[in-house]
Amino acid sequence: MIRSALISLTLVFSLCASITVLAEAETPETAQKAVLITGASTGLGRSMAELFASKGHFVYAGARKDSDIAELNAIENVQAVRLDVTVQEDIDAAVETIRSAGRGLHG
Known part of the structure; x- marks a missing residue:
């Protein structure tokens, strides 16, 4: 039950953040930023x-x-970044990949 509630909250938060970023007017500053989407191989993440x-x-x-x-x-x-959110090494590597690119993330 707790897991289900956490997943639901994560989806709601992700959708709200997505709407905010998509609605944001592009400026030279925001044009250089990126978004990170986990679970991007299928379903909602891929979409x-x-x-x-x-x-x-x-x-x-x-x-x-x-x-x-x-x-x-x-x-x-x-x-694409190799990212299993349950594996700390994957998380650390993804953070380093994004950080070294120098784009920054929205949000």
Whole structure:
């Protein structure tokens, strides 16, 4: 029950943040920023990654499998990052990838 509530809250928060970023007027400062979407290989995460990328946002798309990473990297404005949110090493590597790119993240 608690897990279900946490997942629901995460989805609501993600959708609210997405609406805010998509509605934000693009300025030179925001044009250089990116979004990070976890679970971007399928479902809602994939749809959000494609939507943000199609609107001109740069997307870091988290995925676990090599085949999903290759698919995501084929999308314009998307850089896939190996990311299993339950593995600290993956989280640390994703943070370093994003930090070293120098774009910054919305939000």
